[in-house]
Amino acid sequence: MDQSKMKIEFNDNEIILYKKLSIIDYLVLDFSEILARNNIRYVLFSRYVSILFGNNETNEEKEERKDIDILIQNISFEKFLKLWLEIERSYECKNTGDPIDAYNAYLKNHHAVRIAKKDNQIPEFRIKIVKNEMDRFTLKYRKKIILGDRNLFISPLEMQIPYNLFKGSPKDIDDARYLYKLSREKLNITMMERFLGELKIPKESIDAYLKI
Incomplete structure (x- = not known):
């Protein structure tokens, strides 16, 4: 689109x-x-x-x-x-x-x-x-x-983005990056970081895909 x-x-x-x-x-x-x-x-x-x-x-x-x-x-x-x-x-x-x-x-x-x-x-x-x-x-x-x-x-996108990274396929990672780029100025980063932690997303993955 x-x-x-x-x-x-x-x-x-x-x-x-x-x-x-x-x-x-x-x-x-x-x-x-x-x-x-x-x-x-x-x-x-x-x-x-x-x-x-x-x-x-x-x-x-x-x-x-x-x-x-x-x-x-x-x-x-x-x-x-x-x-x-x-x-x-x-x-x-x-x-x-x-x-x-x-x-x-x-x-x-x-x-x-x-x-x-x-x-x-x-x-x-x-x-x-x-x-x-x-x-x-x-x-x-x-x-x-x-x-x-x-x-x-x-x-919530604060949950959806970590969940996509957790699923981990190329398509899911692309979705996570897309949603983060689209909404990052409106996200509750503290909340998102909480779920990144709960889903045990490696820091190197967060740095590589989201660049928070």
């Missing part, structure tokens, strides 16, 4: 993006709004965050299956079933067709429940529930992204 055509406003807990929405943006917004309608607190993390902010995909990545990683609060089966009944109208679960199995064997065991639109198998939405303190922090301090009259929630 041409960054000259995208404008960003950073506020306290909100980021306003002025950009032309892509097909994947619309699909993510639609699915996120289903979660919101069902009063399920969620946060988008990993690869999509960088895509949302305009980091172009390589030709190789365009050929790969896209996964949209979503972390949600711990929910009861009753709440999950209500969500299931709504999404099964237009989506299908790739793990299983049984909501009890999806909840007990996958979600509660911290395995991703993989959801895709029936008429469009890309992207897959990979839903997981919170597992540890870092997950709970990510969900608690999520950032609201405003896209015109619609919105969604992403992980």
